[in-house]
Amino acid sequence: MARTLTLAEKAGKNLKNLIKKSEFKTQENFANDGIGVDPVTVRRWIAHGIKDINTIQEIADIFDIDFMELLK
Secondary structure, three states: OOOOOOHHHHHHHHHHHHHHHOOOOOHHHHHHHHHOOOHHHHHHHHHHOOOOHHHHHHHHHHHOOOHHHHOO
């Protein structure tokens, strides 16, 4: 039986898709030019989820979407 993703994991998965479709194109570009964190941090968010609601909100603001879109 497949395990259900947590909201944090869904946010990470959605972030990966948003980056691919955006002008950033890569996780490294998003890390450096978008949110200003180490690329390892972005890879960790994608692999393990985004647990901090403030970070989710900041990412939503960068992509000009409602933060709930990251949690779907």
